[in-house]
Amino acid sequence: MMQVEEVKQVWLVGIGGIGMSALARYFHRDGKPVAGYDRTPSGVTEALQAEGISVFFDSSPACIEPVFRDPRHTLVIYTPAVEKEQEQLVWFREQGFEVLKRAQVLGMLSARKEAVCIAGTHGKTTISTLTAHLFRQGKVGCTAFLGGISKNYRNNFLWDEQSPFVVLEADEFDRSFLWLSPTLALISAMDADHLDIYGSHQEVENAFGAFARRVKSGGVLVMKKGLPPQEGLMADVEVLSYALADSDADYYAGELVLEDGLYRFSLHTPQGLITDLKMGIPGRLNVENAIGAVALALNAGVEVDEIRASLPGFKGIARRFDLHVNAPHLVYIDDYAHHPEEIRATLTSVRALYPGFRLCGVFQPHLYTRTRDFAEDFAQSLSLLDEVLLMDIYPARELPLPGITARTIGEHIAEVPVGYVGPEDLPEVLQPGAQPTVVLTMGAGDIDRLVPRIAAHLAHLVSLR
Template identity: 55%
Template sequence: MLQLKDIKSVYFVGVGGIGMSALARFFKYEGLHVAGYDRVATVLTRELEHEGIDIHYEDDITQVALNYHDRESTLVVYTPAIPETHKELTYFRAKNFDVRKRAAVLGLISKGMNGVCVAGTHGKTTISSMTAHLYKQSSVGCSAFLGGIVNNYKTNFLHDKQSRYVVLEADEFDRSFLHLHPHLALISAMDADHLDIYGDAEQVNEAFLEFIERIESGGVLLYKAGLPIEDVNDEIELFSYSIEEAADFSAFNIRLVNGLYHFDMKSPFGTIKGFKMGVPGLVNVENAVGAIGLALLGGVEAHEIKAALPTFEGIRRRFQYRIKSDNLVFIDDYAHHPEEIRATLKSVKAMYPDKKITTIFQPHLYTRTRDFATGFAEALDACERVLLMDIYPAREVPIEGVDAELIKKYIKQAEVQVVKRDELFETLIKGKCEVILTLGAGDIDKEVPLLEEKLREFISNY
């Protein structure tokens, strides 16, 4: 196995993934040769190419430059989303290259640092990004590998050679987070998800308990109040956080001021008043309480946090306003699990209680749709109108009887239609449009700028 000091070239099989691209940026920053393959060109892959990372879009080993064929100095990194039959991956394995999963490489890089690891079946990208921002804007500083593009920095990777802290999004998919070495850890949610990997909710819980066991002796776990966390490692400290119930870190006096929340907070460090959000949504107040807790526990001063929090500009595709006018509000969000959809809609309804909400949702994965069809329907029923797109398959093959119609069948109150991609805009404007949400983790993001353009033209003709 190669050591970090021996690596001169790094080749990524699936470089366009959000986690993979952060690693690619790290190695490029370190001055190594970096290249990779991805299935399709995206905004993110184009950004990587602009940063000097060579990418091609065909599974063809002849397109891999010669300097990546030296197994004595080349590390090959792949994502679990890549099929085992992939020709390039098969080639590197057959030639006995050092081939590692993304999570193993992240664990290798972060080992020996003060890992601030944010886990949870939802909320982890926002909390880890907020946490990184709070550390970055303080005297403590941090590096960070994040699961979203932070608007403040236009990247998912932050580098700070002076800081021992590294903020990491700890992904439960494929049990990836079990490669990490947390010093401080946060768990935001332990809902059943990725049942194609885990089988059932009990196995999901077991994986999170294993993650807790990986926290260093003398380290800290911060968890959302109410999670089934007990009888864990007695060599670590435990703290809870919440905005709805008693907890070690808890928000109170929450109020909406000009579309953004202000709040005060009780903590083991005393009561701290005067926090102001820079991003909308009640769900983000809870995310902020978790991020503030991690920052305080890592030595960031309260006055530094109060100054930094309102400057956090959010994450690409996380409660992101595309249009905000008197005539129309258009928000784009990555929510792809029933609990995420429920939280997003709760936030939107709190902000626009008298407006009709239309949600465009693209289900992500056949297995997730099969396992949570009723949950999706119940969450989506909180809005007045639902437009369902076809399922985004990602790594999966179709499952008989599993499609968008399955979700539609369980929706009881909302007006609902299954809509083809090329009919989306025309169908949308046939109804009353006041607040529009686009939700999903697939390629719905390709439709968002097109919808924005057409909607701006549409409302200009009101």
């Protein structure tokens, strides 16, 4: 495998992906020529171009510039979300280039530092971004490769040449996280997901077990209370647990109070009670996420006073419980939730924050296989809404499956009104009545492109009251 010192230039196939764009920014920040391909323009590709990174939307090898045609010093990175037959990938392989998965490169880069790796079928983006924020606001500092755009730093890549720590989102898709070697690790959830890759829930859990066994000697593994115990770890790895409110956990909240839409709490830890912690983002679920992040920060040497000062300043991540309209009778939240458990957690948090409000949710299913495998689970979670609007499935890397559509979910929803909408119907179809209403958009596809229009439409309705 090519060593980091040998890399003179980098080409990324799928450069517009959130994880891929962070790698692009890393190598660009390191002074190397960086360019790549993506299928369609997006906010991410536009930002990369503004930073001086070339992005091409032509999959032909003809657009590969001469500087990237030297196989001795050009590193080619690809995401598994890109099909194996993609023209540029085929050309690079035929010409003898080093072609590596994104996860392999992350493993290569993080091996040189103390890696703080956050894994889980949900919660990992918020926890990793908050962890990076706590590290950077303290003296410890960190470099970070994040799975979302931090609102504090307006980026998914953070650079710190001095800190020994690198914070990473450890992705279970395609077993990518098994390329990482954590010093500190966290597992937030092991729900059944990516069954097109794993085949069964048991295999998902087995993969997380393999990830846990990659924690280095002398390291720390932080796990959500209630997850299956891990065996075969290095003998001197310390295993700690966290929970929202479980006194059997090593880290758990007490005196949880809602003040002006944000939670204040105390934190029980193995080192004693930490008082007067306050969140900067809403939701009970985010208190739990914060407990996991604080556990990692404390074990890395971030001081209690630094945590107390920086936690309220955390602004969150784009598309994670993202509040766009906040009026007394009309609220609009956009969220990345695309798994039944994520949807359930989001809607439970919204119910707690807005008691008495009617909840209207627009959901775009992500992947045909996930829709097929979890149709009934999606229906149960979406039934927590008062009205459900379903969009067509976002296929991502997949071809359609016969008989699998958004109606596959809708047919299992019995107690709640269900409608079907296309992007051409939004936002005008959203016409909240006199009852206080929360509108939510959810999904991991391209529903985010509709958010500005929906927010403007709902803000206009507020202005007419």
